[in-house]
Amino acid sequence: MFEHDPTDPHEVGLNADRLAAVPAFFAENYLDTGKLPCMATLISRNGEIALEDYRGTTEFSGSTPIGPETIFRIYSMTKPITSLAAMMLFEEGKLRLDHDVARYIPEFADVEVFDSGSREDYKTRKPDRPMKVLDLFTHTSGLTYGFMMQSEVDALYRKEKIGRPDETLQEMAKRLAKLPLECSPGDEWWYSHSTDVLGAIVEIVSGMELDQFFRERITGPLGMDDTDFWVPEDKIDRLMACYERHPITGEVTQSDGAGRASKAYSKRPKLLNGGGGLVSTVRDYHRFCLMLLRGGTLDDARIISPKTWEFMRQNHLPGGQTIRDMGRSLFSEVITGGTGFGLGGSVVTDVVDTQQPGSEGTFSWGGLASTFFWIDPEEEIIGIQMTQLMPSSTYPMRPQFQQLAYSAIDW
Template structure:
């Protein structure tokens, strides 16, 4: 939904020439050099779109240019949406953040913590306390990801094939309850399947499958008509090809067969992955971000209250710690210096420690294939960036976009 041309950047305090330099930067340094197939960027201030650009093609070296209709795999940018769903249920009094997870998934009552041994013969101990909803929200639950390659707990996830495509969301959540936690809840920060478990809880509380809840309660009211867990047949030609770069060989190859015509998203999946399953467009995701910036409402649709949004963008890590200070894991979708974690996304707590201009309180997150967004409430600024290259840590594109956007502020 985008029914007018971008506004004059000067009217919202942005420099048009410096904004125009953004697509040129990514074209010259990434697309023309063959590092990326494309780059799309959308920037708004004060709720007005001031810049929208599309560079490159739907396939590496292809002839079909990307545009506003291009659909991207947004992977972990699904997480803020799933967490928003939890906060909507919170507003309705259907849960509390301090509730034990076992209140909704009884198997979590008996969860154990890793205490040594091997992946095949682990030593276990009781957690210091039960896992709570807030632990899932902030990735302090003790759950992990198999791809982290960090210790025996994620090795167990790999051995047990956690998250395989034939599992439902609820089946995966219950499976993880029977596996050892990496640490006692609330004691560390680690990126994990926590938000998938939140998605299962949304289903359990509402009696609705997650895609239905999203469509009826979020996507439909916000006009996010191109966002879902799969891409219908009449839209599959708009799906961008996804690539991966091998860290050892440096070779960039297709991440799944078929390129832009990939069939992986062509039908509704069994697992509605609340932590990373959605596909979307930059315009759709901007509408989600704009709703948050405007205090939970957009075009007459009230999704959450402004006080809930204010609450979401605070640092909810214990003792106001940062992700870097609280986490052993080196993997995160955003920089960790000077950054805490709120409800569904990272929150800048000390802009000086981030080593670049910006604002304390900025809320952001990204996805595995190098998609990214941030909301700066102080500057009323939103940026959405999308390409398709895994992993997201391959190049410093997110930091560079932030440099370029903040350099474009005139007043």
């Protein structure tokens, strides 16, 4: 869904030449050099699209160009949507941030913290306090991800095959509760399955599976018709391929095929991954961001209140710390300096410490296959970038995107 063609950049205080330099930079440095198969770019200001650009193809050496209809795996850009779903239930009084997670998933009442040993033989201790719902929003729950390759706990996740496709979201959450935590809740920031557990709570509290909740309460009302956990038959040809770059050899291989060659998205999955399972388009995700920028409303749809959105984009890390201050995780989707964490995404707390232009209160996050968004309420700017290369830390595309975009501001 797209109401009109991009507006004249000058009408929203942006320099047309500098704005045009944004996609040109990525074409010259990433597409022409063979590092990426494509790049989609969207920048809006004051709710008006000033730049929408699609370059490259759906596969390396392919002939099908990407465009507004191209469907991307957005992975962790699912997290803000799941977090929003939980805050909608919060607004209805059906959950609180200070509630114990065990109130909704009793298995978490007995969760312990890894103390010593190896994944084969280890000792645990009791946490200093129970895991709270807030900890799930902010990744301070003590949970982690198996792909970290950083600790004995993430090795246990791999051993136990956390995230396997033959179980439901609630089943996965219950299995997570049987494994030790990296730390006591609230002590450290670990990028993690926290949002998956939050998604399980959304299902439990609402009585709906997560995809149904999204369609009925968020993506449906917002007209995000191409955003879901799978791609139906009549749209599957629009799904582009996904690639992965080996961290040592640098070799790039295809991790999932385009269209009907996709092994992961051609049918509804059993595991509705609330932390990273959605696919979407640039235009769909812009509607989500625009709803937030406008205080929870888009067209005739009221999703949340403006005060709830304002609350979500505050830094909720303990004592006003940044991700860098309390982060033990080696992986983050954003710069960790000068950046705290809100309810579902990162929040800029100190522009100077981020080492690039921007605004305090900017809310952002990205996905594993190099998708990214940010919402700057002060400048009323939304930026969205999509391609399909894992991991997202391969190239410094996100800070480059932002520094180029902010250089286009005239007034």
